Amino acid sequence: MEHFDVVIIGAGPSGACAGALLRKAGKKVLCVEKQHFPRFSIGESLLPHCMQFLAEAGLEPALQQQAAAHGFQFKNGAAFLKNDFRTAFDFTDKFSPGPGTTFQVKRAAFDKILADAAAEQGLQIRYGVTVEQVDITGAAQALLQVSDDNGRQYQLSAGFVLDGSGFGRVLPKLLDLEQPSDFPVRQASFCHIRDNISDPRFDRNKILITVHSSLPDVWFWLIPFSDGSASLGVVGKQQRFDASRSAADNLWQHVQQTPELAQLLAQAEPVNEAQSLTGYAANVRSLHGNRFALLGNAGEFLDPVFSSGVTIALRSAAMAVPLVLRQLNGEQPNWDTEYSKPLRKGIDTFRAFVTAWYDGRFQDVIFSRQRQAKVTAMISSILAGYAWDQANPYVAEPERRLNVLRELCLDAE
Ligand SMILES: Cc1cc2nc3c(=O)[nH]c(=O)nc-3n(C[C@H](O)[C@H](O)[C@H](O)COP(=O)(O)OP(=O)(O)OC[C@H]3O[C@@H](n4cnc5c(N)ncnc54)[C@H](O)[C@@H]3O)c2cc1C
Numbered sequence: 001m002e003h004f005d006v007v008i009i010g011a012g013p014s015g016a017c018a019g020a021l022l023r024k025a026g027k028k029v030l031c032v033e034k035q036h037f038p039r040f041s042i043g044e045s046l047l048p049h050c051m052q053f054l055a056e057a058g059l060e061p062a063l064q065q066q067a068a069a070h071g072f073q074f075k076n077g078a079a080f081l082k083n084d085f086r087t088a089f090d091f092t093d094k095f096s097p098g099p100g101t102t103f104q105v106k107r108a109a110f111d112k113i114l115a116d117a118a119a120e121q122g123l124q125i126r127y128g129v130t131v132e133q134v135d136i137t138g139a140a141q142a143l144l145q146v147s148d149d150n151g152r153q154y155q156l157s158a159g160f161v162l163d164g165s166g167f168g169r170v171l172p173k174l175l176d177l178e179q180p181s182d183f184p185v186r187q188a189s190f191c192h193i194r195d196n197i198s199d200p201r202f203d204r205n206k207i208l209i210t211v212h213s214s215l216p217d218v219w220f221w222l223i224p225f226s227d228g229s230a231s232l233g234v235v236g237k238q239q240r241f242d243a244s245r246s247a248a249d250n251l252w253q254h255v256q257q258t259p260e261l262a263q264l265l266a267q268a269e270p271v272n273e274a275q276s277l278t279g280y281a282a283n284v285r286s287l288h289g290n291r292f293a294l295l296g297n298a299g300e301f302l303d304p305v306f307s308s309g310v311t312i313a314l315r316s317a318a319m320a321v322p323l324v325l326r327q328l329n330g331e332q333p334n335w336d337t338e339y340s341k342p343l344r345k346g347i348d349t350f351r352a353f354v355t356a357w358y359d360g361r362f363q364d365v366i367f368s369r370q371r372q373a374k375v376t377a378m379i380s381s382i383l384a385g386y387a388w389d390q391a392n393p394y395v396a397e398p399e400r401r402l403n404v405l406r407e408l409c410l411d412a413e
Contacts (some may be wrong), residue, residue: 004030005328007144007158009131009171009194012041013294014313015164016114019123020057021321029122030156032129032146034168037115038171041166042190042277044231045207045223045307046075048091049385052101053314054114062117063103063110070109071227074205076101078307079258082367083212086201089189090230095377096386104207104223131170133286134161134292142291157289165277166297171285177294181281183303183354185242189247190233191274195224196267207307213258215240217358219305220254220261229271233303238278266311280304287343288335289326293320297378300347303354311385312350342388345395349387352398361406368409375405 006022008015011033022029035154054060063072075121079088092100103110119125128149135143141157148154163171172178202208204224212218225231234254241250251274256262288295296313319342323333333339356362365379378394387395394401 001155001157002030002406003141003157004028005158006030006160006162006324007032007142007156008125008162008164010034010164010166010168010298011115011125011127012164012166012296012313013038013114013161013310014166014298014317016111016118016123017057017059018055018162018164018295018317018321019125020059020118020121022324023037023118023122024058025321025325026030027325029124030158031118031123031125032131032144032156033115033125033127034130036127037112039111041107041111042188043304043307043309044107045104045221046102047307047311047385048099049311051102053318057118058121059114059117062113066109066113067103067105068226070113071229072106072110073104073224073226073227074101075104075207078378079105079203079206079208080366081208082363083213084260084368087366088203088206089380091380091384093377094380094384094386095100095374095392096381096384096389100384100385102387104225106225107242119393129153131165134171134174136161136175136292138291148195156309159328161292162295162317162320162324163292163298164295167280167301169282169298171292172282172298173292177284177286179283179285181198181283181302182299183281185238185279186235186281186303187238187276187278188235188280188304189235189241189251189274189276190221191248191251192233192271193230193232193265193268194271195222195230195265196228196269199264202264209305210258210261211363212236212254213260214267216360217362218254220258221304222261222264230402232265232268235306242277246274247276250276252310279339287340293324293339294336295320300344302347304349305354306350307359308350308385308387312347315388317348319343326388346388349382349395349398350355352402353382356402356406361402365409367401368413370409370412381410
């Protein structure tokens, strides 16, 4: 049986980042990835906070070098559209320190760039290898049963296991850690398009979030790439979608019901088959246990609306690795107070904003004509991913501050 200091499940952003950081510390690390890269993944709009973790892990140079060749789009903010009201947040004008720009990426290429860069730093990645079973009851090591594409089954042992399996949710399923999300079951239908947009008001440096013209809890993402293509998706409660119709029909029907967006996309042509994802919000009872921790989507996933997924995935990797190193060194880090609670603090900031988006409170703020520069910078910070910066009052007390701000916006209107 082969033994590793750490086995990572999944070579997505969280797995690649954790692997690169562990290699920097000289650890013997194996990453097992069920699929073969490049493979499609959703989640194409990064937040600037991501760049901090990619730099820490030594993965940013590869991204910067290859961004243009893969059609990745420079991104400096988020634009919002509701009926004929347009507004935008510039991430370079933000409250928290840190990078203010990032990219909109095609995930197949992005994930491969990160995984290859981590492999160059010595991370062993085995593609086409699926984790089937784990035994984390051992005092000295964890055991994993894996199978490869040829049906060969074998065991691995590890001093620690990091689960970066995303929606695969390997350890939550195998260890019975799953807990339902507080959010209702929502669906997303999406595809890539050649957007053919000529409207000068459309800023390719920003993701565009459009609210459906008559259903305020239904919204669209339009994520432009630098090669003239874009990712388009619609999100709403599952009952808003007609199960008897295709993903493409559901997507374009909602677009047609939203005149400003329909007009913007009048010349758009799909470049791949639309697909749908349903019920992606997920949670767990615990983000850690004996010799394991959950990263990124294998832990909690909220909602796509503020593009927080990859940021949380990378941040979780950057927070977990120093604790793994200490544990491998014979210490006993307190995973609850040093990992779970601080990680969840930022997730809870996003949760407050996501909840307020769907119940309309945050939309009242975003689509208000009243803007105060300092408050706008604080909101920009959160939209740029800095949801852990306690110096930002909207992180320290998101719920109360949002409610007060909304009242101020409504009064001023
Ligand atoms: C509709 C929608 C839109 C989104 N939009 C955005 C966005 O704009 N911006 C953003 O930041 N996030 C977005 N997200 C979230 C984003 O997709 C995820 O948060 C992000 O990919 C999580 O990264 P990860 O590394 O945790 O997992 P993943 O990227 O999912 O990677 C997990 C890897 O584990 C592998 N794996 C799974 N099971 C096994 C197994 N048994 N053995 C071995 N390997 C396994 C998988 O093959 C996969 O490669 C969106 C999500 C949804 C649902």
